[in-house]
Amino acid sequence: MIAFRLGLFLVLVVLGAAAVSLVWVPQDVGAMAIANKLKPPTLAHPMGTDHFGRDVLSMIMVGARTSIAVALVAVGIGMGVGVPLGLAAAANRGGWLDEIIMRGNDLVFAFPSLVIAILITATFGPSAVNAILAIGIFNIPVFARVTRGAALSLWTRDWVMAARVAGKGRVRISVEHILPNVANLLIVQGTIQFSLGILAEAGLSYVGLGAQPPTPSWGRMLAESQTMISFAPHLAIFPGLAILFTVLGLNLLGDGLRDALDPRLRRSR
Secondary structure: OOHHHHHHHHHHHHHHHHHHHHOOOOOOOOOOOOOOOOOHHHHHHOOEEOOOOOOOHHHHHHHHHHHHHHHHHHHHHHHHHHHHHHHHHHHOOOOHHHHHHHHHHHHOOOOOHHHHHHHHHHHHHHOOHHHHHHHHHHHHHHHHHHHHHHHHHOOOEEEEHHHHHOOOOOOHHHHHHHHHHHHHHHHHHHHHHHHHHHHHHHHHOOOOOOOOOOOHHHHHHHHHOOOOOOOOOHHHHHHHHHHHHHHHHHHHHHHHHHHHHHHHHHHHH
């Protein structure tokens, strides 16, 4: 429970910073003050300033909003498309629909999110929306496989057989009986994919395929700091710590949810 509480605390801090940035930040992230560029942390600028004199703390707060929005929508896309596909594949195990869905998943898995992002941005240009599409498309087969794997074992249960005898079709059984019984697993997987989405967004922004200037992004802050790390290390330290603590918090939260929601683990304690 200690790990779960620590994870929850870290996630709430990041969510709180993102929420506060909607209405207030210490400094305007679009305001440049060249006279104050590359200042180390001070009372006026607790995390220092960048090469344009912008407040790093303010950029971290707004960057949290960007990372959370991209990862959250991408996970939503993955869940919204992948879960129905997984349920359909499990309901038609061994059939042509199952084969098409799983081979399509294999095809998407052959292309990492970075490659998908490159293909999308080569066509439509780099942006946060295209980063969401790239990460979301990569999440679809993840949720489809997890859902199918969990649902397959449920289709052999007696209560599913009883539902079929009662005249319920595959779609109705999947929605009314299978989905509620795999929801716990999907919640945990969603938390894990959320943390991976934060990393993916940072990685895409680092190579210039994510959110574009002037929108702050943790990944782009790291990319811009790499040539100045010897004389302004705070430019890399603080966005790096933001990514570290966010991903750590989400992973600890996911582990805690798994322990709390898995009845087998509850019985073993």
